Amino acid sequence: MSTAPVRLLLDGKAEAAVSPLDRGLLYGDGLFETVRFAAGSAPLWARHMQRLQHGCKRLHLPAIDAEHLESEALSVIDGMPEAVVRITITRGIGERGYRLPAHPQPTRLVAAFAPPPSPPEDYRDGVVARLCALRLASQPLLAGLKHLNRLEQVLARAEWDDPAVFEGLLCDEAGRVISATMANLFAVIDGVMVTPALDRCGVAGVARAEILARGGVQVRDLPLDLLWQAQELFLSSSVRGILPLRTVGETAFAPGPHTRALQQHWRDLGFSGSQA
Missing domain, CATH: 3.30.470.10 (Aminotransferase class 4, branched-chain amino acid transferase, N-terminal domain)
Incomplete structure (x- = not known):
C-alpha cells in the first residue's frame, strides 16, 4: 500500500x-x-x-x-x-x-x-465506540493542553483492532468520563448538553471551544453511570466535525436535534461535505 x-x-x-x-x-x-x-x-x-x-x-x-x-x-x-x-x-x-x-x-x-475518509453514513447514523480500560492520569498543570506526549492515547488506541470500532472513550482514575482518544465528548442529558470538565486531564479541543461559545452547555464532571442515561452522544473534532455515537459497548444511542443542529453549524462555518 x-x-x-x-x-x-x-x-x-x-x-x-x-x-x-x-x-x-x-x-x-x-x-x-x-x-x-x-x-x-x-x-x-x-x-x-x-x-x-x-x-x-x-x-x-x-x-x-x-x-x-x-x-x-x-x-x-x-x-x-x-x-x-x-x-x-x-x-x-x-x-x-x-x-x-x-x-x-x-x-x-x-x-x-490528505483528510481522513468521511463516510456519509457515519455522520447520518453514528459510529461505534468502546470504553477503554486505560485511565487518564490527573495533572492539572498540563490539563487542557495539546502537548506532544500522547502516550496515554497511543496505549488506549492499542486496546482494540476491530475495524468496526471507531473510537474509545476514556475515563480518569476516579471513573469520570473525560473524552475519546481523538475527540471531545458531549452528552445530552434531560435535554441539556453536557461536556466533561477538563481541569484535571484531557485536551480542550478547538471544536469544543466553538460549541461552548454558542452557549447552552454545562461543563461539569460526568460520572460513567450518568453517561448511560444520555439521550444523545456525539464527538467533536476540528478534523472530523460532529460525529454522533451509535453505540458504546452494548448501549445504543441515536442522533438527535442537538447533534443535527451542530452538524449544520459546521456546514455554515464552511466545512462542506459529509465530514461536517
Missing part, C-alpha cells in the same frame, strides 16, 4: 531532518495543532492560534507568530482542495537534561496531509 508524500516545512524550509537532540523528540517538550482546511481556508484558525499561544505561555515557550504560521500552512496545502495541517512547536535543541534552555530556539514543523 503506497503512501502519499507528506508536504512539510521545517523552520520554513522544505526538509525533514529534525535534530536527534530536539527536546520535542527527547522529552515530548512542545505542543501541536491539527487544523482542517477546506477550499484553502481554515474556519477555526483563530481558535487554534489562541490555544497554541495559551499553551506556549503555560509551557514557558516563546510566543508564536500566527501570521507566519498561516503563511507556511497555506504554502504546504497549495493545490490541495481539502487538507489537514499539523503544526508542531518544540522547545528546540538544548543541553542534555530537563533544565529549560536559557534562550530556547523553538523548532517549527508545518506538515500537510
Whole structure:
C-alpha cells in the first residue's frame, strides 16, 4: 500500500531532518495543532492560534507568530482542495537534561496531509465506540493542553483492532468520563448538553471551544453511570466535525436535534461535505 508524500516545512524550509537532540523528540517538550482546511481556508484558525499561544505561555515557550504560521500552512496545502495541517512547536535543541534552555530556539514543523475518509453514513447514523480500560492520569498543570506526549492515547488506541470500532472513550482514575482518544465528548442529558470538565486531564479541543461559545452547555464532571442515561452522544473534532455515537459497548444511542443542529453549524462555518 503506497503512501502519499507528506508536504512539510521545517523552520520554513522544505526538509525533514529534525535534530536527534530536539527536546520535542527527547522529552515530548512542545505542543501541536491539527487544523482542517477546506477550499484553502481554515474556519477555526483563530481558535487554534489562541490555544497554541495559551499553551506556549503555560509551557514557558516563546510566543508564536500566527501570521507566519498561516503563511507556511497555506504554502504546504497549495493545490490541495481539502487538507489537514499539523503544526508542531518544540522547545528546540538544548543541553542534555530537563533544565529549560536559557534562550530556547523553538523548532517549527508545518506538515500537510490528505483528510481522513468521511463516510456519509457515519455522520447520518453514528459510529461505534468502546470504553477503554486505560485511565487518564490527573495533572492539572498540563490539563487542557495539546502537548506532544500522547502516550496515554497511543496505549488506549492499542486496546482494540476491530475495524468496526471507531473510537474509545476514556475515563480518569476516579471513573469520570473525560473524552475519546481523538475527540471531545458531549452528552445530552434531560435535554441539556453536557461536556466533561477538563481541569484535571484531557485536551480542550478547538471544536469544543466553538460549541461552548454558542452557549447552552454545562461543563461539569460526568460520572460513567450518568453517561448511560444520555439521550444523545456525539464527538467533536476540528478534523472530523460532529460525529454522533451509535453505540458504546452494548448501549445504543441515536442522533438527535442537538447533534443535527451542530452538524449544520459546521456546514455554515464552511466545512462542506459529509465530514461536517
